[in-house]
C-alpha cells in the first residue's frame with residue numbers, strides 16, 4: 215500500500231515466528247516499518263520485577279533486535295524510554311504514521327493503557343490493528359462462548375474453545391522486513407514519576423534508564439541491568455526466541471516424552487534437568503508462540519504409535535490451563551488479582567490481608583500486619599528459613615533460579631495459606647510476582663486462588679505435608695542438599711526433619727539445628743517455625759468455617775468489615791463456631807457456592823492427584839531419569855481421615 219507507514223508495537227510477543235499481528239502489519243506492505251518497544255514506567259516502577267526477570271526480558275529484546283537486523287540491516291528493535299501513552303502521539307506526528315499494529319493484551323493495566331493509545335491514534339488519524347496471539351484462543355471470545363462468564367474450569371475451556379474454531383496453525387516467520395523511515399525524535403521526552411518504586415529495595419543504585427529517550431548512545435539500545443541499578447542476575451535460565459525455539463526442538467525430538475507427558479508423574483524435586491519443559495517464561499514473553507508449542511506437540515501425539523496422554527494431564531492440557539486463567543482474567547479484570555471486590559474469590563479471613571482503596575476498589579500494594587507471628591512466618595517462608603527443608607529449598611530455588619516446578623509451587627502455596635501459616639494468598643502471589651521468570655498476572659493470581667481453595671478448586675482438606683510429600687519423590691533429599699547446602703551432609707533419614715536428628719548426627723553432618731533463622735550463621739539451620747500437624751488442624755478448621763459462612767470478595771459484608779460478626783473469633787485461630795455445619799455437606803454444593811466453577815468443586819489441574827494421603831500409585835520414570843515413588847499406603851492420620859472424623863464426630 216503506497217504511503218503506508220507502520221509502527222509495529224512489540225509487547226507480549228518478542229518473536230518473529232507465528233505472530234498474527236506481525237503478519238497483519240506486514241500485510242499492509244508498508245513503505246516504512248518501525249519495530250518499536252516502549253520502556254513503560256508502569257513495569258519499571260509499579261510492577262514487582264526481580265533482577266532475573268529483567269535479565270530474561272532484555273535477553274528477549276536483544277535477541278529479537280538481532281533477528282530483525284538479520285532480515286534488514288537498516289532495522290532493529292527501536293526501544294524508546296517513555297510511557298506509550300505520551301510517546302505515541304508525538305511519534306505519530308514525527309514519523310507521519312498511518313498505522314499502529316500490536317498483539318492483544320488482556321491484562322487489566324494493558325487494557326487501560328491500550329484504550330488510551332487507541333484514543334490518541336484515532337485523534338491523530340492513525341488506524342489501529344489488533345490481533346490475538348498470546349493464548350490458544352482469543353480470551354474475550356472464550357468468555358463470549360462461555361456464556362459471557364469467566365472460565366473457571368478446564369471443561370468450560372474445552373467446551374467454549376472449539377466453538378470459536380480450531381486453534382490456528384502457526385505462521386512462519388517473515389523472510390524480509392521493510393526499511394524503517396527516519397528515526398528523528400525532535401520532541402521533548404516526558405519523564406516518568408519514579409515514585410512509588412516497588413523495585414526500589416532491589417536496586418543498588420538509582421534507576422538511570424530514562425536519562426535519554428533513545429538510550430545513552432542515542433541508538434535505541436535495550437537498557438542494561440546496570441542502567442536499572444540492579445546487580446547481576448542469578449538465574450541460569452536465559453531468554454530469547456532463539457533459545458525458546460531450541461528448547462522446544464529438544465523436547466519435540468523426544469517423541470515418547472512429548473506424547474506421554476503426564477503432569478502428576480513429573481517430579482518437583484528433579485533438577486538438571488527439571489521434569490517439565492520450563493517453557494513458561496518463553497510463553498510469558500512471547501519468545502515462543504503458544505500455538506507453535508501446541509501444534510508441534512499435537513502433531514507428535516497424532517502420529518504416536520503408543521498410548522498418548524490426554525488433557526488435562528498431557529502437555530497440550532497444560533496449555534489449556536493457561537487459557538483458562540486468561541479467560542477468567544479477561545472477564546474479571548483488575549479484581550481477578552485480589553480478593554476484595556473479586557466476585558469469584560472466596561473470602562477467608564487470612565492473616566496479613568491487603569490494604570484496599572475503596573474509591574478505586576484496588577489493593578494499594580501494602581498490607582495489614584494483624585499478627586506479628588504471621589508476619590514472622592511469612593518472612594521466614596519468603597526467605598527460605600521456615601525450618602522445613604522442603605519448603606526452604608523450593609523458596610531458595612525460586613529466588614535464585616526464578617522457577618520452580620508446578621508441584622513445588624503447590625507445596626509452598628499450600629503451606630503459606632490453608633496448609634500452615636493461614637496467610638493471605640495475595641502475600642504469596644506478590645513474592646512470586648517479584649521472583650518468577652514466568653510471572654503473568656492471570657496464571658499467578660489464578661493458581662494462587664486454586665491452591666488456597668478460594669476459587670477453581672475446593673478440596674481444602676487435601677494438603678501437602680512438607681515431610682511425607684517430598685519423600686515420595688526424592689528419598690535421599692538431593693534437591694534439598696542442592697538448595698539448602700547447610701544440610702548437605704545430613705543422613706537421608708533426617709533430611710526432611712532435621713530437628714529430629716540427634717546431636718551426634720548433627721555434629722557429623724557439620725550443622726546445628728537451632729534458632730529461628732533470623733541470623734545467617736554458617737553451619738546453622740533453624741528449628742521448624744511451628745508444629746505442622748497442629749497448624750494443619752487450625753487451618754482446616756478455619757477453612758471449614760469460612761466455607762460454611764460462604765462469603766465472596768464482592769460481598770457487602772466483606773467490603774464493610776461486618777464479616778467479623780459471622781466469625782465468632784474474628785477469624786483468628788480455629789474458627790469453628792457454634793453454628794458450624796459441614797462446609798462440604800449437601801448445602802455447600804447445592805448452592806451457587808463455587809461460582810461458575812466445577813460442578814462439585816472437584817476439578818483437576820493435572821497435578822492434584824497426589825496429596826498428603828498419597829494413596830495413589832504413581833510410578834515410572836521422570837524426564838530427569840529419577841525413579842519415582844511406588845505405591846504408598848494411605849497414612850492413618852491423613853487429612854482425608856481427619857476430615858471424615860470431623861464430619862461424623
Ligand SMILES: Cc1cc2nc3c(=O)[nH]c(=O)nc-3n(C[C@H](O)[C@H](O)[C@H](O)COP(=O)(O)OP(=O)(O)OC[C@H]3O[C@@H](n4cnc5c(N)ncnc54)[C@H](O)[C@@H]3O)c2cc1C
Nearest residue numbers: 490491492493494532533536620623652653654657658661
Ligand atoms: C501458586 C502458583 C503460581 C503460579 N504462577 C504462574 C505464573 O505466574 N506464570 C505461569 O506461567 N505459570 C504459573 N503457575 C503455573 C505453573 O506452575 C507453571 O506454568 C509451570 O510450572 C511452568 O513450568 P513449565 O513451563 O515447565 O510447565 P509445563 O508443565 O512444561 O507446562 C507447559 C506450559 O503450560 C502452561 N502451564 C502449565 N501449568 C499451568 C498452570 N497451572 N497454569 C497456567 N499455565 C500453566 C505454562 O505456560 C507452561 O510453560 C503457577 C502455579 C502455582 C501453583
